[in-house]
Amino acid sequence: xxxxxxxxNLSVNGIIIVGLGALTGILSGMFGVGGGFLTxxxxxxxxIPPTVAAAxxxxxxxxxxVSGVFAHAKRGNVDYLMGSVMVFGGIVGTGxxxxxxxxxxxxGQIDTVINILYVVMLGSIGGLMAKESIQAIRxxxxxxxxxxxxxxxxxxxxxxxxxxxxxxxxxxxxxxxxLLLGIFTGILTMLMGIGGGFILVPAMLYILGMSANVxxxxxxxxxxxxxxxxxxxxxxxxxxxxxxxxxLLLLGSVTGAQLxxxxxxxxxxxxxxxxxxLIVLLVAARMALxxxxxxxxxxxxxxx
Amino acid sequence: MRGAVTSVLAVLVWVVxxxxxxxxxxxxxxxxxxxxxxxxxxxxxxxxxxxxxxEGSRAAQDYDIVIVLKGPxxxxxxxxxxxxxxxxxxxxxxxxxxAPSYYAIASTRPIKDIVDDKTAAIYELGLKWLQLSPIGAIxxxxxxxxxxxxxxxxxxxxxxxxxxxGVKVSEQVLxxxxxxxxxxxxxxxxxxxxxxxxxxxxxxSASSQVEVRKLGLERAVATFAEDYGFAYGLLAVFVSVGMxxxxxxxFAMR
Numbered sequence: 001x002x003x004x005x006x007x008x009n010l011s012v013n014g015i016i017i018v019g020l021g022a023l024t025g026i027l028s029g030m031f032g033v034g035g036g037f038l039t040x041x042x043x044x045x046x047x048i049p050p051t052v053a054a055a056x057x058x059x060x061x062x063x064x065x066v067s068g069v070f071a072h073a074k075r076g077n078v079d080y081l082m083g084s085v086m087v088f089g090g091i092v093g094t095g096x097x098x099x100x101x102x103x104x105x106x107x108g109q110i111d112t113v114i115n116i117l118y119v120v121m122l123g124s125i126g127g128l129m130a131k132e133s134i135q136a137i138r139x140x141x142x143x144x145x146x147x148x149x150x151x152x153x154x155x156x157x158x159x160x161x162x163x164x165x166x167x168x169x170x171x172x173x174x175x176x177x178x179l180l181l182g183i184f185t186g187i188l189t190m191l192m193g194i195g196g197g198f199i200l201v202p203a204m205l206y207i208l209g210m211s212a213n214v215x216x217x218x219x220x221x222x223x224x225x226x227x228x229x230x231x232x233x234x235x236x237x238x239x240x241x242x243x244x245x246x247x248l249l250l251l252g253s254v255t256g257a258q259l260x261x262x263x264x265x266x267x268x269x270x271x272x273x274x275x276x277x278l279i280v281l282l283v284a285a286r287m288a289l290x291x292x293x294x295x296x297x298x299x300x301x302x303x304x
Numbered sequence: 305m306r307g308a309v310t311s312v313l314a315v316l317v318w319v320v321x322x323x324x325x326x327x328x329x330x331x332x333x334x335x336x337x338x339x340x341x342x343x344x345x346x347x348x349x350x351x352x353x354x355x356x357x358x359e360g361s362r363a364a365q366d367y368d369i370v371i372v373l374k375g376p377x378x379x380x381x382x383x384x385x386x387x388x389x390x391x392x393x394x395x396x397x398x399x400x401x402x403a404p405s406y407y408a409i410a411s412t413r414p415i416k417d418i419v420d421d422k423t424a425a426i427y428e429l430g431l432k433w434l435q436l437s438p439i440g441a442i443x444x445x446x447x448x449x450x451x452x453x454x455x456x457x458x459x460x461x462x463x464x465x466x467x468x469x470g471v472k473v474s475e476q477v478l479x480x481x482x483x484x485x486x487x488x489x490x491x492x493x494x495x496x497x498x499x500x501x502x503x504x505x506x507x508x509s510a511s512s513q514v515e516v517r518k519l520g521l522e523r524a525v526a527t528f529a530e531d532y533g534f535a536y537g538l539l540a541v542f543v544s545v546g547m548x549x550x551x552x553x554x555f556a557m558r
Contacts, residue, residue, distance in 0.1 A: 002345045004487065006522040007529055011345045011487035063544040067552030108383045108394040116391075228541050235537030239529050243540050250544055254551035291391040299453035304379035304399055 007242035008052045014248055016046065021060060021249035025256020028064040028197075030264045031276045036061045036194035037122060038283060039249065048245070050111055054193030055234035055241045060249040061195035062227040064257045065220045071261075072217030079168035079214045083221040085175045086182035086200075090226035093186015094233045101190060102237065108302065112291075117192055119288045125198055126280030133274035140270065169210040169218070177208055182222065189230045195223040198280065327367060328356045329510040331498040336512075338485060339519040346462075346487045349373065349514065351410075351496055352480035355473075362477035368411065368418045368501040369471045369479045370429055373514070375406030375463075376492035382454055398450045401437040405490040406463050410470030410481040419504050427499065427506060431455045431466055462486035491516050 003014040020042055024035030036057045043053035072078050104110040160174035181203055185196035200219040204210045210218070235241050264272060334350035351371050356362065380403050386395035411418060415430045425433045434455070438447055458464035463486065471481040493515055500508040518526055529536045 002343065002487075004340065004342050004344045004522060006518060006525040009340075009488055009490070059540050059544040062541065063548035063551075066545050066548030067555075070549070070552055108381065108397060112391070112393045228545075231540050231544070232534070232537040235529070235540060236533040239533060241529065241537065241540050243525060243529075243536070243543065246540060247543060247547075250547045254548050257548075258551055258555040293392075294387075295385055295392050297457060298385050299450075299457045300383050300385075300394070301403075301454070301457070302381045302383065304381050304401075 003244060003248065005048075005052075005242050005245050007240060008048050008245060010047070012046070012048070012245075017043075017245065017248040018252040020046075021252025022256035023252070024060070024249075025064055025253030025258075026260040026263070027256075027276070027279070028061075028253065029068075029257040029260020029262075030267075030272060031260075035064060035253065036189075036192070037118070037198060037280070040193040041118065041283060041287065043245075049240075050114065051105075051238055051240045052242050052245065054114070054191070055231075055238055056246045056249065057193035058189065058195075058227045058230040058234065059241060059246040060253050062224060062231065063250040064253045065195065065197075065224045065227070067254070067257060068220045068261075069217070069224050072220060075217075076168075077214050077217035078221050079166055079210070079218045080221070081164070082166045082169050082171075082178055082210070082214075083218045085178045086185075086218075086222040087225040089179040089182020089184075090186035090189070090222060091229045093183040093188075094190045094226065094229045095186075096183065097187040097190025097230075098233050098237050100187065105302075108300075111300075114192055115287055115291055117188065119284050119291065121188070121192075121199065122280050122284035123288070125202060126277050126284055128202060129198075129273055129277035130281060133270055133277055136270045137274065166210075168214050169208070171208065171210060173208065181208070182226070185222070186226055186229070189226050190233060193230075195227055197223050198276075326358065326507045327500050328358065328360075329498055329500055329508045330354045330356070331496065331510045331512055333496055333512055333514055336514055338489070338514060338516040340489070340491065340517065341519045341522045344487060346485055346489070348482050348484050349496075350480060350482055351498070352478070353498060353510075354477055355479060355500055355508075356477065362475065366476065366502075367473075367507070368413055369473060369481075370409065370411040370415070370418065370499040370501060371471060371481050371483070372429065372497045372499075373406070373408045373483050373494055374404050374497070375490055375494050375516070376404075377402040378405050378490075379403075382450055384450065384453060398442060398446070399439040400450075400454070401439055403436050403454060404434065404464075405492065406485070406494065407431065407434065407458075408465040408467070408483045410467040410483060412469070412471045412473060412479075414468040418501050419506075423504060423506065429499070431459070431464055461488065463488070463490075485516070489516055491518060 001014040002011050004011045020039060024039045027038065028035040039057045039060060040053050044050050104113050160176045162174050163172055164175045165172050185200055188194060189196050197219055200222060201215055204215045204219060231241055331353035338347060355367055379401050381397055381399055383394040383397040385392045388395055409430060415424055419429060424430055428435060436451055455464055471479055473479045493513055495511050495513055497509060497511040499506050
């Protein structure tokens with residue numbers, strides 16, 4: 001089934017794109033991450049221009065996170081105050097990201113920066129997750145529980161001025177910490193076309209020290225609004241959101257997300273995290289290889 | 305059609321006045337409009353026509369026919385990756401003021417057997433002779449390297465084509481060539497130029513135009529995205545939130 005994409009200016013096989021969406025949707029439903037980290041590189045690999053891929057992936061993440069937000073909100077698992085501070089930071093971040101995007105595009109270094117960001121972010125977070133889940137699996141087998149962490153959150157968070165009470169998260173910390181986290185993920189969302197879930201979740205757990213039960217719900221809340229802001233920002237600056245491409249991806253991913261959520265209820269969470277860590281590391285390794293090997297295309301064309 | 309007749313007549317009059325022995329070319333294209341819309345996966349244009357002597361009979365001698373189909377020219381930045389500190393990054397670039405967005409050439413025989421280099425360069429016959437107009441002073445060696453890079457890139461994605469032997473002449477009067485357009489063909493006005501060449505000299509040439517444009521929904525989407533970014537963004541957000549919500553509801557019902 002050939003579909004002509006009006007913004008990307010080329011024709012693609014619609015079934016492949018829907019399948020790609022479904023694959024990332026399943027991941028997102030299973031692990032509570034947006035899956036953008038997989039969609040964008042795969043679309044680029046398929047031949048869709050990088051800017052269009054990153055811009056359209058954001059709206060796919062929006063769709064995949066909507067039903068998750070509803071489900072978590074119903075169970076009271078969203079810290080709205082914390083989430084809103086991060087959303088505010090996220091919107092500021094997408095604005096900064098748009099400036100950076102334009103600057104890097106003009107310098108002709110945007111693709112390299114996106115690639116390096118992928119390798120560094122995915123590599124470090126995938127490594128951390130893999131280490132943690134292996135430790136957890138070992139502890140489960142030997143029956144010796146992992147020693148509890150000594151401190152709640154990172155000392156840098158405690159040193160920030162001004163403190164607010166975040167009841168649902170069980171925290172009394174400076175709002176600057178979630179704000180900065182929001183800005184950081186906003187920039188990454190704009191540059192990499194990802195939701196940022198795989199960065200937010202560990203950061204909320206280990207840097208902010210939020211209660212585990214509100215982490216996923218709040219991160220989905222932040223992702224929902226940050227990706228909406230990203231879609232708006234791309235529509236107004238790069239004009240690269242391809243609504244036909246996004247709809248195809250969404251078709252796959254919203255269905256996949258539901259299926260993934262059902263799988264997730266049956267599987268062991270520790271093993272799920274190990275699998276996710278391995279997938280993340282695999283993508284990082286593939287991108288690292290791409291940087292070092294001679295690329296297929298030495299020359300690239302951009303309008304003057 | 306009337307314009308074509310008038311121009312053919314004008315050519316005839318001119319030919320008679322000059323009393324030259326140059327042939328007359330009557331070119332035509334299978335379609336003057338290519339619509340980019342759902343289902344478009346690329347297409348093939350048939351460029352054909354007749355070559356006649358001034359008297360109107362079939363051309364007695366053998367001519368070589370060369371057909372060039374050219375898309376609108378663009379100003380581009382062409383970047384080149386090099387290995388720097390172990391990774392491949394864009395390390396060098398050049399600015400070209402007139403790179404054709406599409407270029408296809410078809411000929412009865414290899415170009416180098418038909419004309420000499422000078423003539424080929426004047427008429428831009430062949431990918432080797434594209435006039436890209438680089439901006440700023442660039443040494444010829446570097447210019448050639450970039451030009452080769454651009455040609456190679458566009459050849460592989462089907463935007464630049466060279467088909468030696470692609471033009472068939474039958475009965476010394478009718479010629480035809482098929483030229484493919486890929487799905488990623490850029491929009492704009494294309495010119496199809498036909499050259500009749502004899503003994504290394506271009507003795508007649510004629511051109512016609514092909515319009516490549518988006519139509520229907522695709523045109524509407526592209527214009528909407530370009531002119532009303534904010535509303536387009538809202539629509540994209542609405543679609544994605546709506547689809548996510550709908551899927552959640554559908555699955556919850558089961």
